[in-house]
Amino acid sequence: MDSTLSKGYEPHEVEKKWYEYWETNGLFAAPEESGQSYSIVIPPPNVTGVLHMGHSLNITLQDILCRYRRLCGDNVLWMPGTDHAGIATQNVVERDLTANGIDRHQLGREKFIEKVWKWRKEKGGAIINQLKKLGASCDWDRERFTMDEGLSDAVKKVFVQLYDEGLIYRGNYIINWCPRCMTALADLEVEHEELEGNLYHIHYPVVGGEKGPVVATTRPETMLGDTAVAVHPEDSRYEYLVGKEVDLPLTTRSIPVIFDKYVEMEFGTGALKITPAHDPNDFEVGRIHELPSIKVIGDDGKMTAAAGKYEGLDRFECRKAVLKDLEAQGLLVKVESHNHSVGHCYRCNTVVEPNLSKQWFVKAKPLAEKALAAVKDGRTKIVPEKWENDYYMWLENIRDWCISRQIWWGHQIPVWTCRQCNEIIVAVDPPDHCTACQSTDLVQAPDDLDTW
Ligand SMILES: [Zn+2]
Ligand SMILES: [Zn+2]
Structure with missing residues (x-):
């Protein structure tokens, strides 16, 4: 062995060896025996994701906490998983198909979803390997995926519960619409870009x-x-x-x-x-x-x-x-150059169109009230304090959250309509007959749920 010490830190010689040692000796596994429990559920990175600064920061912090707690003798579980990332993953697979001259509508929903699962099996593990490279001490044997059966059941259960509590409703509303992805987008999925335009x-x-x-x-x-x-x-x-x-x-x-x-x-x-x-x-x-x-x-x-x-x-x-017709009729009075912010789809960069559409929404106001009260009463503190006003501004002006997406990859909305009497049935398990007229002619809502 070379006895001279290298001048700098050589990560490949050290990190690979020790990471393998930790993993093969099961040092990240949550012990079964009792002890004080300590657990963190990873904010699941997108299955299409590649490591960025945000991951490095939040993963490092979680890792420090988990390792510290293990040293304190706690029963630690750092629970890992990935997010199916509806639109992002669908777009990746659609791009592959388009390159081969195939449209997803030609394939149909079922076949398309098969293709996505195949993609996820072959290429969806990159982000996990990158987290391992960072040294993350997650209990990898327990890794979960948001499209797993268990998590899918949980999503349906919550949907039904919120619907029963009157917090989920269907309605005509203005939403952000991407005419390329042909789906609704949440406010957070729209990226604003300052563009030179005109005011007519x-x-x-x-x-x-x-x-x-x-x-x-x-x-x-x-x-x-x-x-x-x-x-x-x-x-x-x-x-x-x-x-x-x-x-x-x-x-x-x-x-x-x-x-x-x-x-x-x-x-x-x-x-x-x-x-x-x-x-x-x-x-x-x-x-x-x-x-x-x-x-x-x-x-x-x-x-x-x-x-x-x-x-x-x-x-x-x-x-x-x-504009041409207005000008011809003498009705275009003035054209002013005007910089303004234009919303773009966060996945394909197409200009988003605010569009009236029948979608599913979560009522945000009653939920926001509780979050506002928590800060107003001092139960939760915003650090640094200067952001408190932004927090109030955001929650006091919050609009209902559009949760339906016109895509195929994701959790299909657990709502069925009776073709005979138009009754709407919201249920965790697919109903076999209409609760109003007993007909078996039921059709499930084609939309997916946005679960992020
Ligand atoms: Zn788009
Ligand atoms: Zn019916």
């Missing part, structure tokens, strides 16, 4: 031809779905609009002018177009004023029949066509 000022004449308000928008194609123009009730510039309607350019519709304190008088012209089907704030305004919602952009990112002569155009092509 458009004149909406009062019915009868009188000069009307000018509204400004970054997405002029959505105007085809406008169902009102909103102004502030104390804005003297718009007093003349009380009780009036305006002609919605490029359509045959006229829409009401509504008065709402939500409008900021100082912003732009002080007049807002209201498109309940394509903007979350407009959706709220629309609800209060009982406005109709007209969906002009379809789930595939193309204009719907409600868009009239623009039907079938891609949303960005439609933008160009709308």
Whole structure:
């Protein structure tokens, strides 16, 4: 053996040897005998994941705690596992298929899911090996996967329980929609990018031809779905609009002018177009004023029949066509360059479309109240304290959480509809007949649950 010490630390000579020694001697296994219990469940990394700084940080901290507790003589279990990562994994497998000229719809749900399991068996272990390289002392024999039978049962059980408690509901709501992945996304799955764009000022004449308000928008194609123009009730510039309607350019519709304190008088012209089907704030305004919602952009990112002569155009092509037509009619008053934040799908980078859609939601308010109270009463402390306000801001303004995804890889929503009487049955085990009419003609909701 070489007796000279190398100048630096040579990890390969040391770490591999000792990690193998620890593992083969079962030193990470939770002992069965009693002792004070101490356990940590790993926040499961995505099965598609590769090691990043966040893993290194949180894994190191967990490892320190577990090793310290073992030295104290505790009965320690550090429980490892991985997350099936619905959209991410589905996209990886879909990319492989596309490279071979196959569309997942040609395969069908069952065959596609088989392919995903195969992928997970062959390639899904990378992140675990990387955690081992970090030295993580998890009890690897107990490794679990979020699609395991046991965990899948737990997901269904919680869904049914929350539904029974009135905390899960199905409804029409504005959600973030990716027209490429063809699925809803949670707010956290949307990445915002500051982009150079334009603010288009458009004149909406009062019915009868009188000069009307000018509204400004970054997405002029959505105007085809406008169902009102909103102004502030104390804005003297718009007093003349009380009780009036305006002609919605490029359509045959006229829409009401509504008065709402939500409008900021100082912003732009002080007049807002209201498109309940394509903007979350407009959706709220629309609800209060009982406005109709007209969906002009379809789930595939193309204009719907409600868009009239623009039907079938891609949303960005439609933008160009709308601008050209507005200009020809003298209704495009001004174009201002304008930097604004645009949401992109976190998996495929497509521009996300706020879209009205029937989805499943978790009521966030009653859950947020408890979390708010915990900090307000001092039971939980935010460190550093300066983030306390952000925490309050976030939870006081929280919106319901969209939990359904239009993908195949994941936990299918445990809800069945009776084809005979439309009864909805929410159950852990697949029901064999309708609880209302006894029919056996039941169909399960095709959507998956977002479980992260
Ligand atoms: Zn996408
Ligand atoms: Zn029935």
